[in-house]
Amino acid sequence: MSLHKTTIKDIAKELGISVATVSRALTGSHEVQEETREMVLRKAKELNYRPNIQARNLLKNRTNIIGVIVPEFVSFFFPEIIIGIQEVANREDYQVLICQSNETSDLERKNIEMLESSRVEGIIVSVTKESKNEPVFERLLNEQMPLVFINRVLPDLIADKVIIDDRKWAFKAVEHLIKCGYRRIAHLGGNEKLAVSANRLQGYLDAHRHYGLDVHPNLIMNLGVQQERASLGVNYLLSLKVKPDAVFCVNDPVAVGCMLELKKRGLKVPEDIAVVGFSESPIGRIMELTSVSQPTYEMGRVAAGKLLEQIKGNCKPAETVVLDAKLNIRNSSLPVHKRTQK
Amino acid sequence: MSLHKTTIKDIAKELGISVATVSRALTGSHEVQEETREMVLRKAKELNYRPNIQARNLLKNRTNIIGVIVPEFVSFFFPEIIIGIQEVANREDYQVLICQSNETSDLERKNIEMLESSRVEGIIVSVTKESKNEPVFERLLNEQMPLVFINRVLPDLIADKVIIDDRKWAFKAVEHLIKCGYRRIAHLGGNEKLAVSANRLQGYLDAHRHYGLDVHPNLIMNLGVQQERASLGVNYLLSLKVKPDAVFCVNDPVAVGCMLELKKRGLKVPEDIAVVGFSESPIGRIMELTSVSQPTYEMGRVAAGKLLEQIKGNCKPAETVVLDAKLNIRNSSLPVHKRTQK
DNA sequence: TTTATTTACGTAAACGTTTACATTGTTTGT
DNA sequence: ACAAACAATGTAAACGTTTACGTAAATAAA
Numbered sequence: 080m081s082l083h084k085t086t087i088k089d090i091a092k093e094l095g096i097s098v099a100t101v102s103r104a105l106t107g108s109h110e111v112q113e114e115t116r117e118m119v120l121r122k123a124k125e126l127n128y129r130p131n132i133q134a135r136n137l138l139k140n141r142t143n144i145i146g147v148i149v150p151e152f153v154s155f156f157f158p159e160i161i162i163g164i165q166e167v168a169n170r171e172d173y174q175v176l177i178c179q180s181n182e183t184s185d186l187e188r189k190n191i192e193m194l195e196s197s198r199v200e201g202i203i204v205s206v207t208k209e210s211k212n213e214p215v216f217e218r219l220l221n222e223q224m225p226l227v228f229i230n231r232v233l234p235d236l237i238a239d240k241v242i243i244d245d246r247k248w249a250f251k252a253v254e255h256l257i258k259c260g261y262r263r264i265a266h267l268g269g270n271e272k273l274a275v276s277a278n279r280l281q282g283y284l285d286a287h288r289h290y291g292l293d294v295h296p297n298l299i300m301n302l303g304v305q306q307e308r309a310s311l312g313v314n315y316l317l318s319l320k321v322k323p324d325a326v327f328c329v330n331d332p333v334a335v336g337c338m339l340e341l342k343k344r345g346l347k348v349p350e351d352i353a354v355v356g357f358s359e360s361p362i363g364r365i366m367e368l369t370s371v372s373q374p375t376y377e378m379g380r381v382a383a384g385k386l387l388e389q390i391k392g393n394c395k396p397a398e399t400v401v402l403d404a405k406l407n408i409r410n411s412s413l414p415v416h417k418r419t420q421k
Numbered sequence: 422m423s424l425h426k427t428t429i430k431d432i433a434k435e436l437g438i439s440v441a442t443v444s445r446a447l448t449g450s451h452e453v454q455e456e457t458r459e460m461v462l463r464k465a466k467e468l469n470y471r472p473n474i475q476a477r478n479l480l481k482n483r484t485n486i487i488g489v490i491v492p493e494f495v496s497f498f499f500p501e502i503i504i505g506i507q508e509v510a511n512r513e514d515y516q517v518l519i520c521q522s523n524e525t526s527d528l529e530r531k532n533i534e535m536l537e538s539s540r541v542e543g544i545i546v547s548v549t550k551e552s553k554n555e556p557v558f559e560r561l562l563n564e565q566m567p568l569v570f571i572n573r574v575l576p577d578l579i580a581d582k583v584i585i586d587d588r589k590w591a592f593k594a595v596e597h598l599i600k601c602g603y604r605r606i607a608h609l610g611g612n613e614k615l616a617v618s619a620n621r622l623q624g625y626l627d628a629h630r631h632y633g634l635d636v637h638p639n640l641i642m643n644l645g646v647q648q649e650r651a652s653l654g655v656n657y658l659l660s661l662k663v664k665p666d667a668v669f670c671v672n673d674p675v676a677v678g679c680m681l682e683l684k685k686r687g688l689k690v691p692e693d694i695a696v697v698g699f700s701e702s703p704i705g706r707i708m709e710l711t712s713v714s715q716p717t718y719e720m721g722r723v724a725a726g727k728l729l730e731q732i733k734g735n736c737k738p739a740e741t742v743v744l745d746a747k748l749n750i751r752n753s754s755l756p757v758h759k760r761t762q763k
Numbered sequence: 764t765t766t767a768t769t770t771a772c773g774t775a776a777a778c779g780t781t782t783a784c785a786t787t788g789t790t791t792g793t
Numbered sequence: 794a795c796a797a798a799c800a801a802t803g804t805a806a807a808c809g810t811t812t813a814c815g816t817a818a819a820t821a822a823a
Contacts (some may be wrong), residue, residue, distance in 0.1 A: 086809055098775050102811060132538055133484065134809035137475045138776050153500045162495070162521070174539060177519050179504070195471045197516060198426075208766060218469075339707065362704050365681065428779055439803045444781060454801060476779035480808045 085126040105130070145386060146176045146194035148187060148204040150231070154332065155360055156375060157205065160229060162402055163379020164203060171387055173200075191215055201225030201386045206233060208270040208304070212401040225389035229382045230373075234274050239389065240380045240399040245275050245357075248371045248404045249282025249327070250289070252355050255369070255406060256325045257290050260415035261353055264296040265323035267312045267333050276301065276329050279357060283327055288365025298323055302333075317344060325353035325412070331360035334368055338411065353412045367410035374402050427468040433638020436464055449470070487728060488518045488536035490529060490546040492573070496674065497702055498717060499547065502571060506545060513729055515542075526553040533557055543567030543728045548575060550646070567731035571724045572715075576616050582732065582741040583724040587617050587634040587699075590713045590746045591624025591669070592631070594697050597711070597748060598667045599632050602757035603695055607640040607665035609654045618643065618671055621699060625669055640665055643677075651678025656674050659686060667695035667754070673702035676710055680753065695754045709752035716744050 087105070091098045096115070101314050103111045104119035110197065122128075125256030137347050145168055151156040165175050176199060180187035194202055206212070213233055219226055221239060227239040256264050266283045269276030280299070287294045300315065302308040309328070313336075316323055328334035338348050348354050356363050359372035381400055388395070429577070433440045438457070445453045446461035461519050464470075478484050487510055518541060522529035529549050536544055544566065548554070555575055561568055562580060562678050564630040569581045579592065598606050608625045611618030622641070629636045644650040651670070655678075658665055670676035676698030680690050690696050701714035723742055730737070 085809095088809075098810080099774080099812080100772060102809095103772090106811080108812095110771065115771080129538060129540075131479075131540065131809050133475050133540060134778090135811075137473075137479055137780090137808090138810055138812090140778070142475065152494070153497055153504070158495045158500060165521075168530055174518055174535075176516055179507075192471070193516075196474050197476060198471075198473060223468075326740045335707070362707060365677070365704060366707070430779075439783080440780080441804080442802060444779095445802090448781080452801065457801080472817090473779050477781075478808090479778090479810090480780055480782090482808070 082406040084131075085123075085128040086131065087128075089121060089126060090122050090128060093126075094118060115299035129319055142198045142200055143172055144174045144176055144197065144199045145383070145390075146178065146190075146197070147200040148178045148180055148190050148194070148202065150182045150205060150207050151179050152177070156358060156373075159359045160205075160373035160379040160382075163376035163381075164383040165379075166376075167380050167383035167387070173387070175260045180207045182207045184209060188215055189214050191219070195224075200390045201227070202241075203227045203229055203382050205229050205231040207231075208210065208273040208276075225386050227386045227389070228384045229378055230275065232274055237397045239382075239385045239397050241378050242399065242401060243371075243373050243404040244401050245278035246282040246285065248358070248406065249279035250285045250388070251282075251406050252357065252369070252371055253283050253327050254290070255408065256327065256353060256355060256412060257292065258284060258414075259353070259412055261293070261325035263298065263314075263321065263413075264291065264292075264325045264327055265316050267309060267326055267328045267337060268299060268301040269304040269329035269333070271301050273304070276304070279329055304330055304333060306332040306336035310340040313337055313340040313344070317346075323352065324415075325349075325355070327355050328357065330358045331356040331363040331368065331370055332388075334363050334370070334411075335360070335366060338366055338368065349413045350413050355412050359407065364409075369409045369412040370407055372405045372407055374404070378402055426473075427465075427470040428473065429470075431468060432461060432464050432470060435468075436460060484540045484542055485514055486516045486518055486539065486541045487725070487732075488520065488532075488541040488544040490520045490522055490532050490536075490544065492524045492549050494519070494546060495519050498700060498715075501717035502547075502721040502724075505718035505723075506725040507721075508718075509722050509725035509729070515729070522549045524549045526551060530554050530557055533561070537566075542732045543569070545569045545571055545724050545728055547571050547573040549573075550615040550618075567728055569724045569728045569731070570583075571720055572617065574616055579739045581724075581727045581739050583720050583727065584743060585713075585715050585720075585742065586743050587620035588624040588627065591699070592627045593622035593624075593630035593748050594699065594711070594713055595625050595669050596632070597750065598669065598695060598697060598754060599628060599634065600756075601695070601754055603667035604634065605637070605640065605663065605665045606634075606667045607643070607654075607658050609651060609668055609670045609679060610641060610643040610749070611646040611671035611675075613643050615646070616679065621671055646672055646675060648674040648678035651675045652682040655679055655682040655686070659688075659752070664749040665694065666732055666757075667691075667696050667697070670699065672700045673698040673705040673710065673712055676712070676753075677702070677704050677708060678709065680708055690753050691755045697754050701749065706751075711751045711754040712749055714747045715748055716746070720744060 087098050087101050091101045100111060100115060101119050104116040146159060147164055152158050161177060168175050178190040180190055184207055187210060216233060216236055229241045232240045232242060253264060268280050271277055284294060300312045301310050326337055328337055334354050338354055341348055341352060346352055356368050356370040359370045363370050429440050429443050442453060442457060443461050446458040470682055487502060489506055494500050503519060506699045510517050520532040522532055526549055529552060571583045574582045574584060595606060612623050613619055626636060642654045644654050668679055670679055676696050680696050683690055683694060688694055698710050698712040701712045705712050
């Protein structure tokens with residue numbers, strides 16, 4: 080019941096041999112007598128020896144840990160990405176240190192510094208909106224810290240990135256609304272400084288341009304990516320003389336908030352207003368919300384794969400992996416002529 | 422652009438002083454001249470020095486890491502607990518290594534061993550259903566590994582536990598149904614071997630006993646804790662000659678699955694059948710599901726607090742902290758006489 | 764036999780810190 | 794003036810490993 084954890088020295092002393100021999104026996108070196116090895120292994124088991132990874136890592140100057148920074152992980156989205164990351168990392172004996180930046184630039188920076196102090200061998204990050212940490216990431220890149228951006232990226236940085244084509248899929252989502260017969264499509268956008276938001280807005284504009292529809296600036300609002308922000312937007316939209324007949328939302332939470340507010344106001348989806356989200360969510364699925372689904376697990380796996388490659392020193396030039404997505408059409412965006420049949 | 426990370430030695434060499442002085446300056450020791458300290462701090466910043474935590478920990482024989490094992494973290498519940506844990510842990514400079522056992526006993530054991538090898542200083546765990554690892558946890562306790570069970574516990578083990586009184590709150594939930602006028606209340610239970618499930622079933626039985634209601638064994642089914650399992654139960658319940666007028670579900674996912682299946686079958690909640698869940702969830706809230714809310718963040722904080730106490734060697738006897746919960750009444754369980762008004 | 768090679772093991776340095784102890788130079792007390 | 798106390802710094806050991814190097818004995822080659 081000693082609080083002392085068995086070390087290699089204890090084994091050596093008990094057997095009257097040197098620590099070097101014990102180490103060799105344990106690491107499976109060939110330069111140790113079979114007889115000796117067995118003796119060591121037996122004693123190690125007897126003393127319930129566990130190698131001290133810290134000491135080994137200090138010597139080899141590694142930690143076998145990678146860091147992950149996400150804005151939050153209460154919504155399904157980032158947890159799924161993290162699971163994908165863990166899957167690949169664990170397979171290669173890496174542990175994953177998970178941090179959440181809580182959507183604040185400041186905590187993001189602190190997390191980075193903490194991960195550096197923990198001597199993680201690489202970092203996978205999904206930046207906060209309004210990340211003011213571009214210089215920090217630049218420093219990391221300069222210092223050759225393996226780094227992969229996922230989902231939310233900094234467009235100006237030359238680094239590995241794993242994303243979907245937000246612009247393209249936003250286009251497809253809005254195109255779907257247009258083809259369904261909707262003509263006054265509003266957009267509840269996220270934060271302009273967030274690349275994903277900006278790109279989805281672009282896709283929205285692209286679709287209008289492509290199908291010759293006028294863009295009404297007063298139908299476009301950038302309120303944020305959180306569910307609660309939606310009511311504000313809905314209230315405004317419903318106050319207009321000419322109301323929109325559909326809303327394309329920057330993500331599912333906002334779309335859900337939008338649907339809830341509409342319901343509260345006594346409006347039916349899609350009969351009065353159609354709604355489309357982005358990124359899929361269990362709640363959205365249940366509410367029959369049309370949305371673009373991202374391959375979350377796969378994104379995590381790919382990001383971890385690229386990070387481990389960087390760590391192993393395969394110094395390929397920075398690459399942006401664009402994964403495929405999918406538009407899932409549900410009842411929240413029925414074609415105008417089919418709506419009454421519902 | 423060197424791959425070499427700045428060490429205390431580099432600073433010492435550049436300034437022509439000893440590593441001891443540098444160390445003292447950095448750790449805020451009083452026995453160093455103010456002038457020297459400033460010099461060191463300036464140089465440290467210039468060279469972007471980050472202390473190597475591994476080396477420090479090796480010396481002090483600690484890691485400043487605690488491990489957390491949860492069954493899963495895609496649903497809101499465990500992420501919230503984890504955030505609470507991180508909050509307290511980070512405040513005390515501890516990192517959190519998060520593992521998911523994926524509801525399998527085997528992966529749970531592997532995670533434990535992995536955390537041991539990583540020399541975590543303590544473990545917070547929510548066991549899998551049918552955890553066969555009681556002997557493993559017993560060993561950990563014997564070896565004085567700080568350990569706190571949270572939410573899902575092993576009743577026979579003497580250890581720190583952070584829970585709510587599942588039996589009591591299940592009683593309250595069912596009592597609420599009874600007071601609303603429901604008389605044939607079914608129970609979609611979880612796994613019998615899972616303490617939380619067993620306790621919630623007991624609460625269900627208690628309420629029946631307390632209010633003199635007969636228990637109909639064929640209205641009680643233990644199908645599991647996942648949403649998908651609910652349809653099976655609903656199908657069976659609806660096949661009975663005398664159908665239930667309410668369902669008390671072991672948790673929100675099952676309750677949601679239950680509501681969806683009822684909807685699919687053309688039945689209205691609560692007009693045809695009332696539904697009550699447990700543990701709260703965003704989806705449940707949106708579906709207006711009556712449920713018991715647990716203080717997830719607080720549970721995490723308390724568990725982390727207790728673990729850190731254990732780590733610091735405050736060897737109190739094992740204690741079970743029972744936190745308060747709350748029954749949130751929503752439309753899924755309207756009083757029978759009010760239902761038509763809806 | 765003598766020399767070269769191999770085998771099995773020991774010695775000691777190294778990783779980046781912290782800290783007990785030693786060593787200065789300076790101040791205080793008598 | 795001299796001992797005592799103190800302040801600021803240096804020296805070196807320690808944490809638990811791995812591994813380059815050295816060494817002795819045993820074996821193979823000459």
